Amino acid sequence: MPLVSLENTITLAISVKDRHASAQWYNEKLGFELVHHIDEAGWSEMLTKTEGVTLGLGEQAEPAPGNTVPVFGVADIASARDALEGAGVRFDGETETIEGMVSTATFYDPDGNAMMLAQDLAGQA
Template identity: 50%
Template sequence: MTHQTVTRCVPGAYASAERPRLPLSPWRHLVYVSAPSHPSGPHRAVPKSTKELAVPGFSYNGTITLSSSVKDLDASISWFEDALGFEEIFKAAEAGWAEVSTPAECVSIGLDQTDADAGGSGGSIPVFGVVDIDAARAELEAKGVKFDGETRELPGMVKLATFFDPDGNRYMFAQSLVEGAP
């Protein structure tokens, strides 16, 4: 079944503070935007323009899609929904493509069904910032998700735990240990 409605992030729109957010990992370049108060309650503003993200020759539209190769589109969608609580936001089965939401505004994961061996080596590793890495890991382990060894700690900086989807793609949880960091 192909969904006709596509949820997209719109720069300048308000994002509800009630939706859980996962900050980016602390060692990556972060862009913070302060939000004005909004009459309907506490909100966080998505950047009104991407000017501050522009580089000579092009500019960003404010969205990020991290693509992973998968063997079975439907099984992968189910895994992201069941294991991580993400939601399917777009699916084009005939093209072998789907996207699932993440708790971070304007960031989705693209699932590219391929006949080739999916997952495993190479490619990007999406990192999801969490408040309590031990709780996050325990929740996924209870759902049968496999982790790559023990949780690692860089004292005073970050705790990291790498886990795998059913196709062997790597993902990480990161908990900042820097005082005052998200």
């Protein structure tokens, strides 16, 4: 029996310089929806496209980029990457593929936080 009973939710917390600007970026680039800004706490939350998973934006004068790397599943990594690159999103190197398993591509938000796209290749011919 586990020590704690966990809910079916998770929040991925990252540091950003400007929560309002970051929330707009995540909305425009990835389609995330703002839940709320809690200005007095320096915190914002957004709904991701995955049920039960929210993105928490903690405002810091000097963010600590790379403190977590959320991985977002996509059906077609090439078109997802093309769309983000077309919108000025910076990627780290080429898309990497492990045949029959997964393709991944690392990209960055405006504060240098690393994110990944992943396409599940299992079962594809």
